[in-house]
Amino acid sequence: MAKDVTALIEADHREVEKLFDQLKSGNGDRAGLAQEVGRILLAHSKAEEALVYPVAAKDAGEKQEIKHSEKEHQQAEQLIHQLQQADPDDTEFDQLVDQLVDAVSHHVQEEEFEVLPAMRESLGKGRLADLGTQFSDRRKRELDKLEATAHETEIRMGGKTSKSVQYAQAIKLVEDKPERPGRSLVTTNHDVIRRWVEARGGQPATVPGTEHGDHLGVLRVDFPDYGGKDLRHVSWEEWFDTFDKRRLNFLYQEQRSDGSTSNFFRLENPEREQG
Numbered sequence: 001m002a003k004d005v006t007a008l009i010e011a012d013h014r015e016v017e018k019l020f021d022q023l024k025s026g027n028g029d030r031a032g033l034a035q036e037v038g039r040i041l042l043a044h045s046k047a048e049e050a051l052v053y054p055v056a057a058k059d060a061g062e063k064q065e066i067k068h069s070e071k072e073h074q075q076a077e078q079l080i081h082q083l084q085q086a087d088p089d090d091t092e093f094d095q096l097v098d099q100l101v102d103a104v105s106h107h108v109q110e111e112e113f114e115v116l117p118a119m120r121e122s123l124g125k126g127r128l129a130d131l132g133t134q135f136s137d138r139r140k141r142e143l144d145k146l147e148a149t150a151h152e153t154e155i156r157m158g159g160k161t162s163k164s165v166q167y168a169q170a171i172k173l174v175e176d177k178p179e180r181p182g183r184s185l186v187t188t189n190h191d192v193i194r195r196w197v198e199a200r201g202g203q204p205a206t207v208p209g210t211e212h213g214d215h216l217g218v219l220r221v222d223f224p225d226y227g228g229k230d231l232r233h234v235s236w237e238e239w240f241d242t243f244d245k246r247r248l249n250f251l252y253q254e255q256r257s258d259g260s261t262s263n264f265f266r267l268e269n270p271e272r273e274q275g
């Protein structure tokens with residue numbers, strides 16, 4: 001028989017705590033650990049929100065508690081994104097680890113002392129087992145998705161990472177929204193970049209004469225009315241190929257602080273001093 005969903009959730013919590021201990025010890029590949037614990041937490045939370053929380057709210061009478069839990073998931077998610085971008089040698093990294101550990105421990109306690117017992121009391125064994133199967137499937141799917149996008153959407157860090165990139169909000173998925181108008185954003189996600197450019201009527205372009213061998217030279221975006229007559233239009237494939245090979249970040253804005261559409265963007269190379 002499949003495992004009770006509450007046992008699966010608790011097993012995840014223990015796994016996360018183990019990874020937290022490793023992160024706090026300061027040894028090993030801390031950047032890698034931060035990615036791993038982030039992915040597990042996100043997949044776990046998404047599966048809870050999709051399958052477990054609705055049942056807990058409806059059938060176990062935990063409506064208020066679940067609302068509160070979902071808010072805590074959002075807070076944890078923000079901390080995870082910040083942590084995954086932070087430099088492990090920086091004190092900010094340790095601060096974020098502490099904040100995340102505190103937030104998650106508190107959340108886990110509430111789940112284990114409030115939500116899960118209520119579910120065990122109100123749902124039959126069969127239902128808990130069914131939910132368990134659904135939970136593991138969903139969690140696995142979310143993990144696969146996160147792992148697949150991880151390498152394409154990681155913000156690139158290096159010795160010359162600019163302050164602007166460090167302070168920008170990382171946009172990893174098309175669904176990610178700016179925290180507020182005027183917020184500087186950074187991404188490497190091709191879909192995010194392409195949508196942003198196309199929404200502004202722009203086209204991928206390069207400056208002729210700056211090519212290196214068969215690679216494109218300086219990458220530009222040709223916006224209408226920006227006097228880009230000296231630019232050569234290229235395909236998105238070529239543009240992204242160069243963007244990835246040079247390990248660039250796309251630093252940009254959706255809106256200015258006053259809410260109007262912003263065309264601001266800059267390409268940042270984390271290995272090179274910016275001009």
Ligand SMILES: [Fe+2]
Binds near residue numbers: 009013044048108
């Ligand atoms: Fe949980």
Ligand SMILES: [Fe+2]
Binds near residue numbers: 045048069073107111
């Ligand atoms: Fe949770």
